[in-house]
Amino acid sequence: MTRSLYLLLTAGLALGALPQARADDQFAQATRLYNTYCVQCHGVNRDGNGVNSRDMPVKPRDHTDTKAMGDTPDETLLKAIKGGGLAVGKSILMPKWEGVLTDDEMKDMVGYLRFVSKTSK
Numbered sequence: 001m002t003r004s005l006y007l008l009l010t011a012g013l014a015l016g017a018l019p020q021a022r023a024d025d026q027f028a029q030a031t032r033l034y035n036t037y038c039v040q041c042h043g044v045n046r047d048g049n050g051v052n053s054r055d056m057p058v059k060p061r062d063h064t065d066t067k068a069m070g071d072t073p074d075e076t077l078l079k080a081i082k083g084g085g086l087a088v089g090k091s092i093l094m095p096k097w098e099g100v101l102t103d104d105e106m107k108d109m110v111g112y113l114r115f116v117s118k119t120s121k
């Protein structure tokens, strides 16, 4: 009896902790990739203020900008990541990542950007 109560409690605690653990797991890979490939322009705070941005004539997109990110559909984000700025009629200063990131990694990245910008589309 005591034992099953204990098990029940443990299960309850584990379930309660799950959503947070899931969010971390889900974006662990994308976070790592972002910190490797995107951070120098888009910034450690994901707000477009990376170390490179100071000298750039076109400012990298602020990925925390809920309004602007919310107005941009998933396909456009994916296209921009895959083919670079030029693929979506934007600056060539946004590099293309096709060949560096896999299709799955780029799709995950879009999900991660939705998480960062608190948007969905």
Ligand code: HEC
Residues within 6 Å of the ligand: 033, 034, 037, 038, 039, 040, 041, 042, 052, 056, 058, 059, 060, 061, 072, 076, 077, 080, 081, 085, 088, 089, 090, 091, 092, 093, 094, 095, 097, 109, 113
């Ligand atoms: C060399 C600097 C640089 C790097 C590295 C970089 N970006 Fe960008 N990015 C830019 C610039 C500059 C823009 C803004 C282009 C414009 O507004 O014309 C941009 C824009 C974007 C946009 C917005 C596209 C749109 O249609 O609004 C997305 C999404 C994006 N970057 C994702 C990424 C991701 C993901 C990575 C890493 C895999 C990355 N960027 C790496 C410079 C960079």
